[in-house]
Structures are given as C-alpha cells and as structure tokens.
Amino acid sequence: MRNLEREKRNLLNFLKLRIGSEAVVIELNRLDAEHKALNAGRDKLVPVPIELPADLPQMYRAYVEDLTTTLMDDDVVAAVGDELHRLIDRIVVTWQPEAERHELVIEGDLVEMLKSTKPALGAGVEFHERSLNLVAGAGFEPATFRL
Numbered sequence: 001m002r003n004l005e006r007e008k009r010n011l012l013n014f015l016k017l018r019i020g021s022e023a024v025v026i027e028l029n030r031l032d033a034e035h036k037a038l039n040a041g042r043d044k045l046v047p048v049p050i051e052l053p054a055d056l057p058q059m060y061r062a063y064v065e066d067l068t069t070t071l072m073d074d075d076v077v078a079a080v081g082d083e084l085h086r087l088i089d090r091i092v093v094t095w096q097p098e099a100e101r102h103e104l105v106i107e108g109d110l111v112e113m114l115k116s117t118k119p120a121l122g123a124g125v126e127f128h129e130r131s132l133n134l135v136a137g138a139g140f141e142p143a144t145f146r147l
Contacts, residue, residue, distance in 0.1 A: 004035045087113045 011028040053059060070076055088108040096103050 004031055004038070007031050008035065087116075 008028060008031045011024055011031065014024050015028070071080075087110075088106055090107045092105040092107070094103050094105075095101075
C-alpha cells in the first residue's frame with residue numbers, strides 16, 4: 001500500500017514538472033485503480049475475534065512458576081552467568097543522595113546485549129552503538145532492594 005502511494009506521488013511530481021508523458025498518465029491511472037481496489041478490500045476485512053482461555057490467570061501463574069523453577073536450575077544459572085560475563089565488563093553502583101536512590105551504570109557490550117534480545121526488530125540499536133542511556137522508570141525498583 002505504501003509503495004503504491006509512493007509511486008503515485010512520484011508520478012504526480014513528474015506531471016507537475018511537466019516531465020510526464022501519456023505513459024505516465026496511464027501508469028498513474030493504473031496505480032490509482034489498484035489503490036482504490038486495495039482500500040475497498042481493506043474495508044471488507046473483519047478481524048478474527050481472539051478468544052482467551054477461561055483459565056488464563058492460572059495458565060500465566062503456572063508459566064511464571066515454571067520460569068522461576070527453570071531460572072533456579074544450576075545449568076541455566078551457569079549458562080546465563082557465562083553469557084552475562086561475556087557481555088558486561090563492569091557495573092558501577094553509586095548513591096544519589098538528592099534522589100535517595102542508587103544508580104547503576106552497566107559497562108560492556110550493551111549493543112550486543114540488546115541485539116540478542118531482538119527488541120522491536122533492532123529499534124535503532126545500530127544507530128546508537130557508541131552511547132546508550134537506558135533508564136528504568138518507576139516500578140522497576142524493588143521496594144525492599146538494598147545495596
């Protein structure tokens with residue numbers, strides 16, 4: 001759909017610059033008809049309703065409990081530890097008296113860490129390879145966490 005719109009816009013620009021010919025007008029009419037047909041088809045689409053299982057809370061609880069068990073497994077802990085040692089060089093913890101909280105600075109191959117989690121198909125990670133400033137907002141700090 002976006003490609004069609006871009007092609008139409010380009011052809012209209014040709015016509016505005018008086019570069020176009022009869023072939024450009026024919027192509028523009030073809031693209032316009034295809035665009036209208038796609039729009040008409042889109043209006044007829046009805047999303048399939050999603051039915052959630054009645055026991056969804058219980059399923060979620062079971063998955064979380066299973067995850068907790070998995071993360072406590074010695075083999076998993078060792079593998080995760082090895083991976084974190086490969087990616088993180090140093091963690092610096094400082095106390096911020098004015099905010100009355102700790103600040104953690106993680107130094108290491110953060111770009112590789114973010115790539116390995118595949119956030120939103122990269123989400124611009126490559127563009128910011130030199131400097132990343134990540135901030136966890138409220139709710140990410142455990143209430144009883146003491147360093």
